[in-house]
Amino acid sequence: MEQVDLVNANVLAAGANKKSVRVVNGLGSMMGSKQMVDVDFKTDSNMDYLLEQDKKEKELYKNKRHISELPWTLNNWHQHMNWLNFILVVAIPLWGFFMALSGRVALRHEVLIFSMIYYGFGGISITGGYHRLWSHRAYSAHWPLRLFYAVFGAAAVQGSIKWWGHSHRIHHRYTDTVRDPYDARRGLWYSHMGWMLTQPNPKHRARADIADLTDDWVVRWQHRNYIPLMFVFAFIVPAVFCHYMWNDFWGGLIYGGIIRVCAIQQATFCINSLAHYLGAQPFDDRRTPRDNWITALVTFGEGYHNFHHEFPTDYRNAIRWYQYDPTKVLIYLSYMFGLSYDLKKFSQNAIQQGLVQQQQKKLDRVRSKLNWGSPLSKLPVWDKDEFMDRLKENNGLVVISGIVHDVSGYITEHPGGETLIQASLGKDATKAFNGGVYLHSNAAHNILATMRIAVVKDNVDQAAKFAARRGEVYDKK
Secondary structure (H helix, E strand, O other): OOOOOHHHHHHHHOOOOOOOOOOOOOOOOOOOOHHHHOOOOOOOOOHHHHHHHHHHHHHHOOOOOOHHHOOOOOOOHHHHEOHHHHHHHHHHHHHHHHHHHOOOOOOOHHHHHHHHHHHHHHHHHHHHHHHHHHHOOOOEEOHHHHHHHHHHHHOOOOOOHHHHHHHHHHHHHOOOOOOOOOOHHHOHHHHHHHHHHEOOOHHHOOOOOOHHHHOOHHHHHHHHOHHHHHHHHHHHHHHHHHHHHHOOHHHHHHHHHHHHHHHHHHHHHHHHOHHHOOOEOOOOOOOOOOEOHHHHHHOOOOOEHHHHHHOOOOOOOOOOOOOOOHHHHHHHHHHHOOOEEOOOOOOHHHHHHHHHHHHHHHHHHHHHOOOOOOOHHHOOEEOHHHHHHHHHHOOOEEEEOOEEEEOOOOHHHOOOOHHHHHHHOOOEOHHHHEOOOOEOOHHHHHHHHOOEEEEEHHHHHHHHHHHHHOOOOOOOO
């Protein structure tokens, strides 16, 4: 049978087979690396060009170490930094907190309420829009809802939809590898913020197909106008609104703008960090994502990350009634009001399969650490004559279910007394053991299994049936 061409398959996964014009804004995405900021609208028009650039970079760094591969020193530390991101996620928030905590800008009750509502707009635009709608296509939305997400997503200062969605698809494609933008294996700090504050290694650049994103006029419009949208809706709108309503321009800027943005950013970063470190893995544990209700509380329900990585196109992150997932609820409400449609869900059968398989995996790990006795396939097969010869050397042998057991060290510990077990020595006690005298418990069968030493040749079929009932595999051949 013809095998899938892996090279061609990876080209398709990266979208390199599609000729799509790259949507560019003045400075690229504010959360992007230098390589993503330096683009040219005319030459950077298709994936062929991008792949050619990748090839050139690989050649450039083939015999040269990138700054990310060098140790930090007093002479080169500034080269390691992504200064644009540092300003956006560290410097500006620090100034905002200084103005707030120093008492220079007091927090009014009205501004606090406004900031919380505005925080909600931005948060749901990231989780419901950037993440579940555009990155994973978990549902479809009409243009008014998409426009809402685009505007208030820009107000969250996490980059454009196009950049965010592309990075996130790469994360899912290469989870826990060097190509994962926020590789959790590199530590909690790196996956939380370090990946944004340092220069990425171009050797590990990866791509994902985002043709569907560039086909969306809302995505194109937001990407082209991301910088003015970001400044206006993240900082100017809250400042002007609070000035108009309560004559508190600085309160609106500091609390409704800077601190609110910082809170949304840190909540989102928790998905990349805490959701890969804290919590349970009920569906699969091959990779780092985990389910954590604490993370869900601060991320609008994104904390059930183990489920999400197993079922990424499900519009839900939480499937239990008691699990916190307001994003799921708001998506469903938007569906009820006709703003969205085609809500995707994985079948309950597929979900239960994942749960059962992971539970079985955990049970198998525990089981492997226990003494279940020698596997029947590793035991010698004795005929009647050999059994009688061995009995002369050790009179503590008894046959049960076609298996020879050495019970000599257990006679004095037998719960039914020594007399009964002594009367069975050298004999086939199968019927007596299985209800003729006592219907022995499962624990008794487990203890007896640790005393196995051989299989009786004439009773191989009986031993095989017994093994099957215990979940063992015994090849009679």
